[in-house]
Amino acid sequence: MRFQLIGVNHKSAPLEIRERLAIPESRLPDTCRDLTAHPGIEEGMVISTCNRVEIVAHTTNGSADLRGFLHAYFHLTADELDAHLYEFRDKDAVRHLFRVASSLDSMVVGEAQILGQVKEAYATARAVGAVRSQLDQLFSRAFAVAKRVRSETAVGSSSVSIASVAVELAKKIFGTLEGKTVFIVGAGKMSELAARHLMAHGCASIFVSNRTYERAVGLAHRFNGQAIKFDDLYSSCDRADIVITSTGSPHAIFRREHGEQFLSRRKNRPMFFIDIAVPRDVAPDMAKLDGIFTYDIDDLQQAVSSHVADRRKEAELAEAIITAEVENFEARLHTLDVVPTIVSLQDHLETIRQAEIDRVRGRMGQLTPEQEIALEALTRGIINKVMHTPITTLKTAAKESEATTIVDVVRRLFNLHEKDKNENKEKTSPPDKKNEVGTRR
Amino acid sequence: MSLLWLRFALACYFIGLVYAFVALSRTSELFSRVALHAASLGMVFHFVSLTELFLSGHVVWASVHNGESLLAFFCMSFFMLIYVIYHTTSPGVVVFPVVFFLTFVAAVDEQPVLLTQYVSSKGWLAAHIFLIFIGYAALLVSFGASLLYLLQERRLKAKKSASLISFLPALEVIDQIGYRSLLLGFPFMTLGLLTGSVVAISTYGRLDFLDPKILLSLLMWVVYMVMVFTRWNSGWRGRRAAVLASFAFVAAIVAWAANYFSTIHRFAS
Numbered sequence: 001m002r003f004q005l006i007g008v009n010h011k012s013a014p015l016e017i018r019e020r021l022a023i024p025e026s027r028l029p030d031t032c033r034d035l036t037a038h039p040g041i042e043e044g045m046v047i048s049t050c051n052r053v054e055i056v057a058h059t060t061n062g063s064a065d066l067r068g069f070l071h072a073y074f075h076l077t078a079d080e081l082d083a084h085l086y087e088f089r090d091k092d093a094v095r096h097l098f099r100v101a102s103s104l105d106s107m108v109v110g111e112a113q114i115l116g117q118v119k120e121a122y123a124t125a126r127a128v129g130a131v132r133s134q135l136d137q138l139f140s141r142a143f144a145v146a147k148r149v150r151s152e153t154a155v156g157s158s159s160v161s162i163a164s165v166a167v168e169l170a171k172k173i174f175g176t177l178e179g180k181t182v183f184i185v186g187a188g189k190m191s192e193l194a195a196r197h198l199m200a201h202g203c204a205s206i207f208v209s210n211r212t213y214e215r216a217v218g219l220a221h222r223f224n225g226q227a228i229k230f231d232d233l234y235s236s237c238d239r240a241d242i243v244i245t246s247t248g249s250p251h252a253i254f255r256r257e258h259g260e261q262f263l264s265r266r267k268n269r270p271m272f273f274i275d276i277a278v279p280r281d282v283a284p285d286m287a288k289l290d291g292i293f294t295y296d297i298d299d300l301q302q303a304v305s306s307h308v309a310d311r312r313k314e315a316e317l318a319e320a321i322i323t324a325e326v327e328n329f330e331a332r333l334h335t336l337d338v339v340p341t342i343v344s345l346q347d348h349l350e351t352i353r354q355a356e357i358d359r360v361r362g363r364m365g366q367l368t369p370e371q372e373i374a375l376e377a378l379t380r381g382i383i384n385k386v387m388h389t390p391i392t393t394l395k396t397a398a399k400e401s402e403a404t405t406i407v408d409v410v411r412r413l414f415n416l417h418e419k420d421k422n423e424n425k426e427k428t429s430p431p432d433k434k435n436e437v438g439t440r441r
Numbered sequence: 442m443s444l445l446w447l448r449f450a451l452a453c454y455f456i457g458l459v460y461a462f463v464a465l466s467r468t469s470e471l472f473s474r475v476a477l478h479a480a481s482l483g484m485v486f487h488f489v490s491l492t493e494l495f496l497s498g499h500v501v502w503a504s505v506h507n508g509e510s511l512l513a514f515f516c517m518s519f520f521m522l523i524y525v526i527y528h529t530t531s532p533g534v535v536v537f538p539v540v541f542f543l544t545f546v547a548a549v550d551e552q553p554v555l556l557t558q559y560v561s562s563k564g565w566l567a568a569h570i571f572l573i574f575i576g577y578a579a580l581l582v583s584f585g586a587s588l589l590y591l592l593q594e595r596r597l598k599a600k601k602s603a604s605l606i607s608f609l610p611a612l613e614v615i616d617q618i619g620y621r622s623l624l625l626g627f628p629f630m631t632l633g634l635l636t637g638s639v640v641a642i643s644t645y646g647r648l649d650f651l652d653p654k655i656l657l658s659l660l661m662w663v664v665y666m667v668m669v670f671t672r673w674n675s676g677w678r679g680r681r682a683a684v685l686a687s688f689a690f691v692a693a694i695v696a697w698a699a700n701y702f703s704t705i706h707r708f709a710s
Binding site: 169171172173174175176264266267268269270287290291293295299302303 | 593594597598600610611612613614675676677678679680681
C-alpha cells in the first residue's frame with residue numbers, strides 16, 4: 001500500500017485558495033494525465049468540488065512529491081499554498097478518502113452529493129487510464145463503505161436546512177405535495193428559497209403577495225405564478241395549502257378570525273403556515289385551530305438544530321464503521337501483497353530443484369523408476385520442510401503491518417524482483433495475442 | 442378442525458397485538474414488517490378456518506362465535522386493503538387489538554351460542570350478517586383512523602422534532618383512509634340494517650322499534666349518517682370527526698351488547 005493524498009477543503013483553506021485550485025470538469029482528464037506523468041506517481045486522480053480539491057495517488061516508493069506537482073500545476077509558491085494543505089499517507093489516506101466518500105468530511109455532514117462527485121472524478125480518471133488496479137481497489141472499497149454508512153446509520157436521513165425542514169413538515173401534513181398550492185406573503189430571499197424547495201417537491205401553483213405590488217409581480221414572474229394585491233390577501237389566501245409569510249409588519253397579519261374564515265371556506269382542509277418573519281406574522285392563537293399548523297422561525301430552527309445533533313450522533317457510528325473498514329482494507333491488501341511473493345518463491349525453488357535433478361541424471365545416466373521416485377520424494381521433501389516456516393511466517397505477517405518489510409526481505413534474499421520482471425514480460429505478451437485472435441474471430 | 446386453524450390464526454394475531462402496543466412508543470421498521478407477515482399468515486389460517494366451516498355444512502349463521510370470527514376476518518381484510526393502497530401498517534394499532542379480542546373470544550370454545558329464535562329466511566340472514574359485519578369493520582377502521590389523526594395532529598402541533606420520524610403516515614393520508622372507509626362502510630351498514638329488518642319482519646311479522654337492539658342499531662346508523670354528512674358538507678375532520686366516530690363506535694358496541702337485552706336478537710347456548 002503506497003497511497004498518498006493531498007488537498008484542501010472548506011476547513012483547511014479559505015474560499016480564495018479553493019477558487020484558485022478548483023479544476024473545471026473539462027480540464028480534469030488532462031490534469032489526470034499530467035499527474036500520472038509526474039515522477040513517482042503510478043496512478044492518480046483528482047477530486048474537485050466547491051468545497052475541496054484533492055489529489056489521490058498510488059506512488060512507486062510511497063513518497064512522491066505531490067506538493068511539487070500542485071505548486072507547478074497551479075503556479076503557486078509554497079508560501080501561498082502549503083499552510084492550507086493536508087497530506088495523508090497509506091492508512092490515513094485510505095481513512096480520509098473513506099470519510100470523504102461517506103460525507104463525513106463534508107461541510108454539511110451527511111449530504112448526498114459528494115459521493116456522486118467522487119464517483120464522477122473516478123470515472124473521468126479511469127477513462128484516461130490514470131486509475132488502474134491499485135486506485136481501482138481503493139475507490140471501489142470507498143464506494144462500498146459510503147453505501148454501508150448510508151444504509152447502517154441515519155447520517156443523511158434528516159433535513160438540516162430551514163427550507164428542507166419546511167418541506168418535510170409539509171409532507172407530514174399533506175403526504176404528497178403534488179398539486180398543492182403555495183402562497184408567499186412578503187417577497188423575501190428566505191421565503192423564495194423555501195418556495196423553491198416546495199416547488200421542487202411537486203407543489204403545483206404559487207401566489208405571491210407583497211405590500212409593494214411590483215415586487216410581488218417580479219417574484220411571481222420568476223416562479224411562473226400569480227401576483228395578488230395585498231388588499232386581496234385575506235380573500236384569496238384560503239386557496240393555498242401552504243403559506244410562507246415574511247413581511248416586516250410589526251403586528252401579526254394572520255389572526256385567529258382569519259384562520260376561522262379560511263377553514264370554513266376550505267371545508268376544513270388543513271393549512272400550513274410557515275412564518276419566517278420576526279416579529280411573527282401569524283398570531284400564536286392561530287395554532288389552536290384544528291387544521292391549522294403554524295411553524296415560526298424558532299420552531300424550524302429548533303428542528304434543524306436537533307437534526308444536526310442527530311446527525312452528529314450518527315456520524316460517530318459512521319466513524320466506527322470507517323475505522324473497521326480501513327483495517328479490513330489494509331488486511332486485504334497485505335494478503336494480496338504476500339500471495340505473489342509466496343508463488344514466486346515456490347517457483348524459484350522448483351526451478352532450482354528441477355535443474356539439480358537434471359544434473360544428477362546427467363551424471364548417473366538412466367535411473368530406474370524406483371530411483372526416480374526416491375529422488376523426487378527426497379528433493380521435494382527437503383524443499384517443503386525448508387519452505388514451511390517462511391511461508392507460514394509470510395502468511396501470518398500478511399495480517400500485520402510488518403508484511404511489507406518481510407515481503408521485501410524475502411524478495412531480496414531470493415532475488416525474486418529481477419526474476420518476476422523477466423517472467424512478467426514473457427507471461428503478459430502471449431495471452432494478449434490470444435485475446436486478439438479471439439476477438440477477430 | 443376449523444377451531445384449530447382459528448387458534449393458529451390467533452397466535453399470529455398475537456404478534457400483531459404486541460406490535461400495536463410497541464408501535465405507540467417507538468418506530469421499528471423491522472417489527473412492522475414482522476407484524477405484517479404474521480398478520481398475513483394469520484389471515485391465511487383464518488381463511489382456512491372459515492372455509493372449512495362453510496364446507497363442513499356445520500355452519501350456523503346465527504352463531505355468535507362464527508360471527509365474531511367472520512367480523513375479525515373482515516377487519517383484517519380492511520387492514521390489508523389499506524396496506525396495499527397506502528403502504529402503512531399504522532391502522533393496525535387500532536385494528537390488531539380488536540381483531541385479537543374477537544378471534545380470541547371466537548376461538549375459546551366450541552359451545553355454540555345460537556340465536557334463540559328460529560329464522561326461516563336463511564338467505565336474508567346470511568346477507569344481513571355479511572353486510573352488517575363489513576359495515577362494522579369499515580366503522581372500526583374509520584374510528585381507528587380518526588384516533589390516529591388526532592395523534593398525528595397533536596404531534597405536529599407539539600412541534601417536537603422526533604415527531605417527524607414517526608410511524609404514522611401523513612395527516613392527509615390518515616384522513617383519506619378514515620373518510621374512504623366511512624364512505625365504503627355506509628352502504629354496507631345501511632343494506633345490512635335493511636336485510637336485518639327483512640329477517641325480523643319475516644320472523645316476527647313486524648319491527649319492534651322499542652326493542653333495544655333495533656333502537657341502538659338505528660342510533661348507530663344515524664350517527665354514521667351524520668358523520669358522512671358533516672364530512673361531505675363541511676369537511677369535518679380531526680377532533681370533531683373523532684368525537685363522532687367514537688360515538689358511532691360506542692353505539693356499535695352497545696348495539697352488539699344489546700344482544701343480551703333484546704328479545705328478538707337474543708343468543709343462548
